[in-house]
Amino acid sequence: MRIHSRQLSKHDSSSLLGDLMRLRFLHAALLAVAGLLAPAQIHAQTGTAKAPAGSALSTGLAIAKQHRVDAIGERRFTHAAFWAAVEPSLASRAFRTEVIGRSILGRDIRAVTFGTGPVTVLLWSQMHGDEATATMALADIFRFLAEAEEHPLRERLRQALTIVFVPMLNPDGAELFQRENAAGVDVNRDGRRRATPEAQALKRIRDRVEPRFAFNLHDQSARTRVGRSGEQAAIALLAPAFDAERSYNDVRSRARLVAAEIATLLAPELRGRIAKYDDAFNPRAFGDLMQTWGASTVLIESGALPDDPQKQRLRALHVPAILGALDAIATRRYESADPAAYDSLPFNTGGASDLFIRGAQLVLPGRPPLQVDVAVNYEDAVARVDGRIREVGDLEGAVAIDTLDATGLFLHPRPDALMRRDDDAWLRIGAPAALDLRRGADPSSELVRAFGDAAK
Numbered sequence: 001m002r003i004h005s006r007q008l009s010k011h012d013s014s015s016l017l018g019d020l021m022r023l024r025f026l027h028a029a030l031l032a033v034a035g036l037l038a039p040a041q042i043h044a045q046t047g048t049a050k051a052p053a054g055s056a057l058s059t060g061l062a063i064a065k066q067h068r069v070d071a072i073g074e075r076r077f078t079h080a081a082f083w084a085a086v087e088p089s090l091a092s093r094a095f096r097t098e099v100i101g102r103s104i105l106g107r108d109i110r111a112v113t114f115g116t117g118p119v120t121v122l123l124w125s126q127m128h129g130d131e132a133t134a135t136m137a138l139a140d141i142f143r144f145l146a147e148a149e150e151h152p153l154r155e156r157l158r159q160a161l162t163i164v165f166v167p168m169l170n171p172d173g174a175e176l177f178q179r180e181n182a183a184g185v186d187v188n189r190d191g192r193r194r195a196t197p198e199a200q201a202l203k204r205i206r207d208r209v210e211p212r213f214a215f216n217l218h219d220q221s222a223r224t225r226v227g228r229s230g231e232q233a234a235i236a237l238l239a240p241a242f243d244a245e246r247s248y249n250d251v252r253s254r255a256r257l258v259a260a261e262i263a264t265l266l267a268p269e270l271r272g273r274i275a276k277y278d279d280a281f282n283p284r285a286f287g288d289l290m291q292t293w294g295a296s297t298v299l300i301e302s303g304a305l306p307d308d309p310q311k312q313r314l315r316a317l318h319v320p321a322i323l324g325a326l327d328a329i330a331t332r333r334y335e336s337a338d339p340a341a342y343d344s345l346p347f348n349t350g351g352a353s354d355l356f357i358r359g360a361q362l363v364l365p366g367r368p369p370l371q372v373d374v375a376v377n378y379e380d381a382v383a384r385v386d387g388r389i390r391e392v393g394d395l396e397g398a399v400a401i402d403t404l405d406a407t408g409l410f411l412h413p414r415p416d417a418l419m420r421r422d423d424d425a426w427l428r429i430g431a432p433a434a435l436d437l438r439r440g441a442d443p444s445s446e447l448v449r450a451f452g453d454a455a456k
């Protein structure tokens with residue numbers, strides 16, 4: 001299986017890109033010899049060829065596809081399933097795996113180290129147990145680092161960096177698919193007190209390896225938009241503050257440049273879907289504390305994308321984001337990043353409803369219609385299934401991920417949405433959003449759209 005993959009890697013898009021770039025350079029050189037190009041133009045062309053826009057993105061996406069660990073295919077997986085899935089990769093001599101602590105329920109917390117370079121980078125994922133997107137991407141990155149021995153990106157990382165990965169820092173939370181650990185503690189609010197073994201393990205490894213850069217990998221609510229009126233946020237980035245004034249020292253400035261690299265890299269795939277996370281200083285949170293402890297730290301939050309119920313698209317996009325950021329550090333390319341690419345990102349805006357049906361006429365059986373707006377939230381906001389009625393009435397100004405203008409149409413609750421006693425039927429907040437949108441008040445009039453468990 002591994003040999004097969006290695007054969008494939010000779011034909012991946014990055015080496016094709018390399019060939020194309022060499023051809024372009026040759027072409028430019030030939031033109032110059034013919035006296036058709038000024039030297040300045042040659043310089044400009046080779047400069048472009050060295051780092052063509054989007055190459056880190058396309059290379060990373062090709063890696064994500066080619067080295068995907070198929071054993072992990074859904075957001076929810078156990079500690080045992082994760083480590084079994086990455087075991088073939090971690091058998092490579094390129095890695096050193098060690099136990100750095102145990103969770104409250106006795107599960108191993110492991111660190112995986114790759115590379116022998118002078119700059120140390122620490123990444124940890126799933127400190128919140130139900131935030132698994134980056135953990136999936138780390139599995140794919142391990143496979144790439146294990147298999148693609150001749151890949152120039154892998155070589156650059158190996159020589160320039162010592163990368164310490166701590167996937168699934170909160171394995172008990174992952175097992176229960178809950179944010180907190182087995183004691184109900186939010187490990188990301190335990191950075192100062194460090195009462196939990198998970199927080200202690202992270203602090204110990206930080207103190208031992210003293211990273212210059214760190215990546216704090218999370219998932220955020222799918223009900224978060226880019227700015228007040230933008231799209232659902234797919235990714236949010238943060239260079240956390242190290243003080244209440246949110247000032248910039250060298251450590252935070254470097255983090256901002258790395259965040260700017262990531263924003264620029266992902267922009268072609270996620271135009272308008274990248275936000276900036278709230279940068280208020282939190283003295284209990286690990287990202288902020290890492291920054292005070294001297295590691296330039298970037299928070300990457302995975303939000304949600306339409307039609308990506310298991311976040312597999314976001315998982316794939318994490319591969320270029322993380323590898324691109326690591327490469328920017330390895331090559332020091334981040335030093336020439338434009339901080340505006342980060343600063344200009346709109347802030348996350350939370351609290352949106354999943355679905356907003358505006359201006360419909362609500363028809364209770366046997367009653368005259370009344371004009372209402374209806375807000376619906378899904379039990380699973382990522383997969384957008386199991387809708388529940390959240391609010392009914394004049395909801396002017398409501399913010400939602402999706403808004404449907406139902407002016408002039410009639411909303412008929414199906415039996416599942418209604419409470420009944422004797423001949424009475426009524427609608428209750430929290431009921432399943434089993435709703436038919438029809439042309440008329442007559443329940444047999446033309447169906448425009450049906451909302452229900454599988455509704456979008």
Ligand SMILES: [Zn+2]
Nearest residue numbers: 128131218219
């Ligand atoms: Zn989180």
